[in-house]
Amino acid sequence: MGRYAQLVIGPAGSGKSTYCDNVRQHCETVGRTVHVANLDPAAESFNYPVAFDLRDLVSLYDVMEELQLGPNGGLLYCMEYLEENLDEWLGEELTGYGEEDYVLFDCPGQIELYSHCTVFRSFVEYLRRDGWSIAAVYCIDCQFVAEPAKFVAGALQATAAMVQLELPHLNVLTKVDLLNEPSKAALEQFLVPEACVLLGELDRSTGPAFRRLNAAVAGLVDEWGLVSFAPLDYSDEESVGDVLAQVDHAIQFGEDAEVKIRDLGMGELGGEDI
Ligand SMILES: Nc1nc2c(ncn2[C@@H]2O[C@H](COP(=O)(O)OP(=O)(O)OP(=O)(O)O)[C@@H](O)[C@H]2O)c(=O)[nH]1
Numbered sequence: 001m002g003r004y005a006q007l008v009i010g011p012a013g014s015g016k017s018t019y020c021d022n023v024r025q026h027c028e029t030v031g032r033t034v035h036v037a038n039l040d041p042a043a044e045s046f047n048y049p050v051a052f053d054l055r056d057l058v059s060l061y062d063v064m065e066e067l068q069l070g071p072n073g074g075l076l077y078c079m080e081y082l083e084e085n086l087d088e089w090l091g092e093e094l095t096g097y098g099e100e101d102y103v104l105f106d107c108p109g110q111i112e113l114y115s116h117c118t119v120f121r122s123f124v125e126y127l128r129r130d131g132w133s134i135a136a137v138y139c140i141d142c143q144f145v146a147e148p149a150k151f152v153a154g155a156l157q158a159t160a161a162m163v164q165l166e167l168p169h170l171n172v173l174t175k176v177d178l179l180n181e182p183s184k185a186a187l188e189q190f191l192v193p194e195a196c197v198l199l200g201e202l203d204r205s206t207g208p209a210f211r212r213l214n215a216a217v218a219g220l221v222d223e224w225g226l227v228s229f230a231p232l233d234y235s236d237e238e239s240v241g242d243v244l245a246q247v248d249h250a251i252q253f254g255e256d257a258e259v260k261i262r263d264l265g266m267g268e269l270g271g272e273d274i
């Protein structure tokens with residue numbers, strides 16, 4: 001038993017809010033309930049019903065006006081304000097959530113928030129102390145990994161977020177439905193990249209000055225096995241379910257229920273496992 005959450009993060013426009021809405025709809029279809037909370041102080045509209053909203057605590061546009069800040073400084077101010085008010089605001093918003101509740105947190109798209117700032121680390125620590133199992137879902141546009149040089153940037157950004165948050169982590173490639181069939185096939189090699197293939201591709205697409213860097217990146221993939229991507233293709237009915245199953249597994253959602261059924265079966269069947 002527990003409470004479950006996904007922190008849906010990633011670069012601007014990578015499809016975080018769309019992911020939240022699609023997962024919510026998928027869950028509705030299969031008879032599950034998930035709630036979606038907005039953590040983006042600059043958000044303007046939503047396709048999903050908003051369970052609770054950071055803008056009720058602090059809104060980017062008010063901050064920009066009152067403190068004469070630009071959009072990026074304003075956003076950082078809002079997130080620091082959230083960090084300072086975690087106990088009060090998040091504590092209050094989460095009081096209504098009980099055992100087996102599942103919340104998706106739709107986060108802002110500034111990647112420095114996940115690699116350099118402490119707000120999400122504090123956020124995660126707060127949830128953990130409060131008994132939540134959490135995974136990070138890092139959304140990234142598939143076009144940003146389908147070429148070797150872009151792959152390096154995308155993979156390193158995702159890894160930086162993983163290191164900073166120390167959460168079970170799934171990289172999700174969004175917008176795969178926009179690719180034609182040959183491009184989808186070409187994407188395969190980047191899903192679970194093999195170091196030697198990656199190194200060959202990197203060396204082919206960059207000048208000799210980058211050989212050592214390429215080898216180091218391929219070594220990161222090889223030695224740590226850190227970088228893999230799950231494709232999300234909204235034109236494929238099973239895709240959302242497949243991604244959700246991976247995240248559920250990472251936070252052990254549903255596994256307690258299986259144990260309970262097994263316990264019940266053992267009792268009824270005189271100790272035989274089912
Ligand atoms: N075809 C297609 N469009 C997508 C997909 N994911 C997102 N989009 C579109 O991409 C645009 C940005 O999507 P959002 O879900 O708003 O992205 P976001 O990461 O929440 O953006 P920010 O919150 O601004 O950082 C929207 O026009 C979406 O409709 C996808 O998998 N396929």
Ligand SMILES: [Mg+2]
Pocket residue numbers: 016017018040106107
């Ligand atoms: Mg969004």
